[in-house]
Amino acid sequence: MLNVEQLRADTPGTADVVHLNNAGASLMPNVVIDxxxxxxxxxxxxxxxxxxAAADARLEDVYASIARLIGAMPDEIAVVENATRAWDMVFYSLPLKLGDIVLTSTTEYAGNFIPYLQLKRRLGIEIVVVENDPGGQICMDDLRRKLQHPRAKLVTLPVIGTNGGPVQPVEAIGKEARQAGAWFLLDACQGIGQLPLxxxxxxxxxxxxxxxxxxxxxxxxxxLYxxxxxxSQLEPAFLDLHAAHLRGPDSFELRNGARRFENWECNIAAKLGMGAAVEYALSIGMDAIWTRIQMLAHALRAQLRDVDGVRLQDVGAIxxxxxxxxxxxIDPDDIxxxxxxxxxxxxxxxxxxxSTMLDMRARxxxxxxxxxxxxxxxxxxxDALVYAINEISLRR
Known part of the structure; x- marks a missing residue:
């Protein structure tokens, strides 16, 4: 059973702030800080x-930890500066060409959608948005129809939108994409560490x-996984002496495995810290973390529904x-x-x-x-948040 008192004791920031911005950046536990x-x-x-050099063995352990977290093999993992760079490295390496169709969702993040537009302008790819079902998540029937197009090459979307929204049915999406022979690129920024993946x-x-x-x-x-x-089929959009090596003055050879998507310079301390964060999450258990998050979120939504003037904007079956x-x-920034x-x-x-233009403008x-x-x-x-929101609402 999850020990909440220990979680808070492990997290010094909880003594100073009510931190409800975990979708932005969570409070780090002591093991990561240390x-x-x-x-x-x-x-x-x-x-x-x-x-x-002294940390070489522990740096290798980071790949093994991430692989265990997501059910992968260590050689399928690349550690990079941020999720945006990870996403760009694989997206721009896919051999998309004129007329190829990229399927995405209304909850797509602007940082991913802009590259679609760039390749639309540069290569002539097409961007097609899959419809939502009545619950607000991606409509599987519409996805199947759109995947029948012979030029449908890529399905890409966030497991959870940055503006909330549903947890997408990613296992069903993956099954449909593979049956259709399309690649499936999943943005797990808001999912990793929150729910089992x-x-x-x-x-x-x-x-x-x-x-x-x-x-x-x-x-x-x-x-990046x-x-x-x-x-083995992809050549990264750009390379350095870490991602590849020179065979002679006029030839080079790509590195084996996903580390071909990395570059040589790296924040070693942060890399080790991320490895510690992964091990910390694994030690608690992703099922236990996800169960508690859902319980707290359900309680928060239930209490906010009773506040005059407040309108919940979340959708989705999950x-x-x-x-x-x-x-x-009241302007959200003022709140x-x-x-x-x-x-x-x-x-x-x-x-x-x-950030999520398609979804928010539609609503x-x-x-x-x-x-x-x-x-x-x-x-x-x-309770503190709901009380404060109620006071702000009464004074509007």
Missing amino acids: TVMAHLQCETRIGGYEAA DVQKIGCHALTATSRKYLRGPRGMGF VERDLC QSGIVTFTCDG KRKLASLPERINVSCSTDT GLKSVVRASVHAYNVQDEI
């Missing part, structure tokens, strides 16, 4: 290259994720720990600022239509308040 600081101190004492069950060809969100690792670090068979809402007559100025310092964020939304719970949050913190 791991990062210990390596930085080692660099200070003996030098950066020397400290990296197994690439074998999902059937995705590639998956990208960040360290700083629900995984509770350092900022400026992320990882690429299925072994696909990886909803995540990201709870989004608006309050009649965020007022919550942060309280003595208890309540952290939330705002999600705008510049007539420009911005929402985003309160995202994690397993270390407690009912008292939810």
Whole structure:
């Protein structure tokens, strides 16, 4: 059974702030902080290259830890600067060409949608958005229809949108994509560390994720999974002497495995810290973490429904720990600022239509308040948020 008191004791930030911005960046546990600081101190004492060499075995362990977290093999993992770079590295390496169709969802993140538009302009690919079902998640019947097109080459979407929304039925999506012979690229930024994700069950060809969100690792670090068979067929969009090596003055050879998507320079301390975050999550158990997050999010939604003027904006048959809402007559940014100025310092964020334009404009939304719970949050913190929102609403 999950020990919440121990989770909070492991998380020093819980003594200073009511942190409900885990979809932005979670509070790190002591083991992550200590791991990062210990390596930085080692660099200070003996030098950066020397400290990296001393940590070589532990750096290898990071790949094994990530592989265990998602059901992959270590050679299918690349560790990169962030999830955006991970996603770009694999997307721009896919051999898309004129007329090829990229299928995505209304919850697609702008940081991914912009590259679609770039390749539409550069190569002439087509972008097709799959319809939603009545519950708000991707419509499987529409996906099947669209995958029947002979030029449908790629299905790509986030498992959970940055503005909340549903947990997408990724295992069913993966099955349909594979049956149709299309690649499936999954953006797991808001999912990794929040709910169990197994690439074998999902059937995705590639998956990208960040360290700083629900995984509770350092900022400026992320990882990429690429299925072994696909990886051997892809040449990354750009290379260096880590991703490949010179065979002679006029030839080079790509590195085997997913590390061909990395580059030589790396934040070693953050890489070790992300590995510690993965091991911490595994030690607790992803099923236990996900169960508690769902319980807290359900309680928060239930209490917000009773606040006059508050409108929940979440959809989907399965909803995540990201709870989004608006309050009649009050700008979400104002709510965020007022919550942060309280003595208890309540952290939330705002999600705008510049991040998830298709979904939010279709629903007539420009911005929402985003309160995202994690397993270390407690009912008292939810009560504090709801009480504060009620006070703000009464004064509008």
